[in-house]
Amino acid sequence: MKAFVLRSYGSPDALDLTDIDQPVPGDDEVLVRVRATSVQPYDWHFMRGEPYIARLMGGGPGLRKPKICILGADMAGRVEAVGKDVTEFRPGDEVFAMPKQGGFAEYVCVREDELAPKPKNLSYEQAAAVPMAANTALLGLRDNGRIQPGQKVLVNGASGGVGTFAVQLARAFGAEVTGVCSTRNVDLVRSIGADEVIDYTKEDFTRNGRRYDLLLDIAGGRPMSACRRALTPGGTRVIVGGPAGRWLQPVGHMFSALVASPFVSQKTAMADVVRCPETKQNLMTLTEFIQDGKLTPVIDRSYPFEEIPAAIRYQEQGHAPGKVVITV
Structure with a gap:
């Protein structure tokens, strides 16, 4: 072969x-x-x-x-x-x-x-x-983020592989979804179910005064101190990735956020799809969403x-x- x-x-x-x-x-x-x-x-x-x-x-x-x-x-x-x-x-x-x-x-x-x-x-x-992208989104929202109906959820990096699944899944879970992406992808993110879309080239989601119960941080690039401003006092930031680097990143970005987590009121978690033992069960769950028309x-x-x-x-x-x- x-x-x-x-x-x-x-x-x-x-x-x-x-x-x-x-x-x-x-x-x-x-x-x-x-x-x-x-x-x-x-x-x-x-x-x-x-x-x-x-x-x-x-x-x-x-x-x-x-x-x-x-x-x-x-x-x-x-x-x-x-x-x-x-x-x-x-x-x-x-x-x-x-x-x-x-x-x-x-x-x-x-x-x-x-x-x-x-x-x-x-x-x-x-x-x-x-499999990997949708599974990551599912773990980040459901398992790490403990998403609940009616919550306000922000997906930073909403137009990528994980992000496009995350926007749809958050909507399927009954959340109010805001997606962050570049100008050229605003219409795409809105079309897959985002209630609101923030163009990061024009607006900083950490400084616009809005607060979210759950931040699924796929794009990374913002320190915890900045992301805290976008979270409610009991909110959760789930880290999926971050800017790539030759020596440390995105690993350094992820672990620095986890180290700081015990010292602030908001929670921080990291989605680790590779080590998840329930991949098959998650694929079956995703299949239900897909066949119900809630995930494409x-x-x-x-x-x-x-x-x-x-x-x-x-x-x-x-x-x-x-x-x-x-x-x-």
């Missing part, structure tokens, strides 16, 4: 499209023919091994060389074969998953307990846009499989409204 293999850290040029052996499913695994995947910051952080501090952390990309040789943390496809202990799936089933690696290949093996049936009303490309993937661009490096270059620029997907 063909796969993009990462043998050393570097730019998208480090991804080598080559022929490798097709994987064989273990007893509790399912072999899936990948039909679509997507690219996201998780992939290019591992590709570049940045920030460098992450190489020293458990679950990081690896100190001297990549731990993950085939990137791709989103996948939608068709079941080709199953291990002897698999009971839920059979060849021909349409599925999607967040395997954390392996999506940049024609075939991937996924554990049965990580795999979910693909939403029937989505194409493979749409389904591949969902926003796709900016689609690339063919052979152009994954170009797709990553585009996504690294940080201006994609919605998701960048790959057809395999």
